[in-house]
Amino acid sequence: MANNASVIGRTTKVRGRVTGAVDLHVEGFVDGEIAVSGDVTVDAHGLVGASVQGRRLVVRGAVKGDLLGEEAVVLEDGARVVGDVRAPRVAIASGALVRGYVETGEGNGAPSRASRGEAARSAPQVRAAPPPPKAAAKPAAAVHVAGGGGSSNNSGGRAAARRPPPPVVPALKKAKGQIAKKKER
Amino acid sequence: MASTVIGAGITVEGEITTDEDVVVSGTVRGKLSAKEAVTIEHGATVEADVTGGSLVVAGSLTGNVVANERVDLQQGARVIGNVKAARVTIADGAQFKGNVDMDV
Numbered sequence: 001m002a003n004n005a006s007v008i009g010r011t012t013k014v015r016g017r018v019t020g021a022v023d024l025h026v027e028g029f030v031d032g033e034i035a036v037s038g039d040v041t042v043d044a045h046g047l048v049g050a051s052v053q054g055r056r057l058v059v060r061g062a063v064k065g066d067l068l069g070e071e072a073v074v075l076e077d078g079a080r081v082v083g084d085v086r087a088p089r090v091a092i093a094s095g096a097l098v099r100g101y102v103e104t105g106e107g108n109g110a111p112s113r114a115s116r117g118e119a120a121r122s123a124p125q126v127r128a129a130p131p132p133p134k135a136a137a138k139p140a141a142a143v144h145v146a147g148g149g150g151s152s153n154n155s156g157g158r159a160a161a162r163r164p165p166p167p168v169v170p171a172l173k174k175a176k177g178q179i180a181k182k183k184e185r
Numbered sequence: 186m187a188s189t190v191i192g193a194g195i196t197v198e199g200e201i202t203t204d205e206d207v208v209v210s211g212t213v214r215g216k217l218s219a220k221e222a223v224t225i226e227h228g229a230t231v232e233a234d235v236t237g238g239s240l241v242v243a244g245s246l247t248g249n250v251v252a253n254e255r256v257d258l259q260q261g262a263r264v265i266g267n268v269k270a271a272r273v274t275i276a277d278g279a280q281f282k283g284n285v286d287m288d289v
Contacts, residue, residue, distance in 0.1 A: 006195045009188030009205045016199010016215055022192050032199055 010045050024054070026061070033065075044078050051083070059096075066100075193228060207237070209244070223252075227261055240270070242279075249283075 005023060008014055012028035023038035026046035033050045034040060040054035046061035053068045059079040067073050069087030077095030084101040092098060188205040191197055195211035202218045209217075209229045216233050217223065223237035229244035239254040242262040250256055252270035260278035269286040 005190060006192035006211065007188065007190040009190075009203060009207075011205050012189040012201060012203035012207070014197055014199060014201050016197060018195065018197050020192075020195035020211060022194040024192075024195065028189070028203070036195070 008046075037070075042079075057087070191229075225262075234266075 005025065006020070007025045008018075008028045008030055010027045014028070014030045014032060016032045018024065018030060018032065018034045018036070020036045021038065022036065023040070024034065024036050025041045025043065026034075026048060027043040028045070029047045029049075031049040033053075034048060035051075035053040037055060039056040039058070040052055042048055042052070042057075042059045042061040042063060044060040048061075048063045048065060051065040051068065052063060055070045057067050057069045057073045058076065059067070059074070059081060060076045061078070062080040064082045066083045067081065067085045067087070069090075071087065072089040072091065073085050073087040074091045074093075075081060075085070075096040075098060076093045079093075079096040079098075081096070081098045082100060084103070085098065086103045088104065088106050090102055090104045092102075189201075189203050189207045191201075191207070191209045191211045191213055193210040196214070197212070198214045200216040200218075201207070201213065204220045206221045206223070207217065207219045208224045208226060209231055210226045212230045212232075214232045217231065217235045217237075219235075219237040221238045223235060223240045225231050225235075225240070225242045225244045225246055227243040231244065231246045232248060234248045234250075235246070236251045238252065240250055240252045240256045241259065242257070242264055243259040244261075245263045247265045249266045250264075250268045250270070252268075254270065255272040255274070256268050256270040258264055258273075258275045258279040258281055260276045262276070262279040262281075264280065265282045267284040267286065268281075271287060273285050273287055275281055
């Protein structure tokens with residue numbers, strides 16, 4: 001086991017990609033993607049500047065990038081995460097700071113940016129249900145019903161997708177604009 | 186006690202810089218700069234220029250090496266590249282192709 005343990009030490013900087021099939025312990029700085037099939041621990045002194053992928057991720061340090069756990073993501077006290085968090089189980093302890101989209105549940109092995117946007121549009125994340133395919137298939141229909149939500153997604157772009165989905169309270173002006181545009185076409 | 190370990194099964198593609206000891210049992214491609222001891226263990230693959238305080242190689246290393254103190258190529262080591270250090274030893278059974286510069 002000790003032979004398999006990989007450690008990026010405190011004063012170590014890695015610029016580039018780290019891949020492999022074993023556990024990884026980050027106490028230093030990794031500016032690059034981490035993708036291992038074992039567990040990843042980002043220590044309190046650890047700093048990762050890109051996405052992290054692994055079986056079970058435990059974060060006590062800072063990550064600027066998406067976290068994708070095959071089994072679980074555990075953000076402990078002192079963790080600072082700017083990025084999306086996805087895993088079957090996500091734990092965020094008191095004292096952990098997160099800015100990004102969080103999704104728990106099965107079936108999000110390799111999420112794309114598009115699927116993330118759909119999920120944000122369709123359902124509040126508390127339900128953790130996969131977005132109904134209808135939402136993906138008929139975005140145009142959704143514009144009529146949900147007016148403001150649809151237009152804010154069009155204009156807000158990524159900022160809107162990163163926040164939890166807004167309540168469906170149509171902004172009337174925008175809704176009118178949207179309909180007017182429809183008619184013009 | 187090494188503080189940074191690139192374990193067997195881990196691949197790092199890019200640049201590693203550190204002030205502490207490094208042990209490589211896995212794969213490193215790119216560049217490896219350390220101030221203290223660097224150990225490339227048997228079974229490890231390093232395709233990188235390596236700088237360090239001292240270097241012990243038992244695995245495979247392709248790249249140029251500069252060490253402040255010494256470089257030891259152990260039995261089973263396979264090194265292709267130029268080596269520059271105040272002291273260089275090559276053990277019987279080590280494969281080596283490159284220039285040696287002990288003129289520090």
